[in-house]
Amino acid sequence: QVQLVESGGGVVQPGGSLRLSCAASGITFSHSGMHWVRQAPGKGLEWVAFIRSDGTTQYYADSVKGRFTISRDNSKNTLYLQLNSLRPEDTAVYYCTIGIDYWGQGILVTVSS
C-alpha cells in the first residue's frame, strides 16, 4: 500500500534551518505531484508548497515564499522541504501528501529559543 514517511523535524532556534524528507513507497513516485501541508498547534490546515512530478515547477504559499524550498529526487522516491529563516509561527506539524489522495503521518517542527 501507499506509504509516506516524513523525517527531519525537531526543535530549532528562530532564524535557523531544517530539511524535511518524505520517503514514498507503494506508488509510482515519479508520476505524482507532491505537496507539503502544515498544521500549527490547535489550528487548521495550511497548504505550504507543491512540486510537479518531474520537478520542473514549484508553487509556494506567500507565508513561506523565499524561505522554504521544495524539491524531489525521483531516483530515491523522496520529497524534500528546506526550511530557512525559520520563525516561531512556522511551528507546526508538517505533512507530505501525494496529490490530494495520501498523507504521511506528519513531523513536528518547533521554532523556539
Next chain:
Amino acid sequence: DIQMTQSPSSLSASVGDRVTITCRASQGINNYLAWFQQKPGKAPKSLISAASSLQSGVPSKFSGSGSGTDFTLTISSLQPEDFATYYCQQYNSSPFTFGGGTKVEIK
C-alpha cells in the same frame, strides 16, 4: 488568491443525524474541490475528490455535491466514528487553499 469559506465552524449532532457542511469558494474552481476528515492527533484522510467522487474505501454515507463556487459534504447518518474535523480544499490553482474546518461534536 481563492478564499475558501467553510460553515459552520462547529456543530453538535446526535448519532443517526444527517449532517451537512458547506464550502464556498471566492471564485470558480472547476469542481477541483476535495474534502478531508481529521481525527485528533492523526493525519487528515481524503474522503472526496472532484467535488463528488468518493475516494476508494470511503463509506457511501459520505457524499459531496455542488459546482461553481458552492459545495457541500453530507454525512447521511452520523456514527460515533464520524466525530472529527472536516476540511475542504480547492486544488484548481495555487495557492491551494483550505477552508477553516468544521468540528463535528457529539450532542
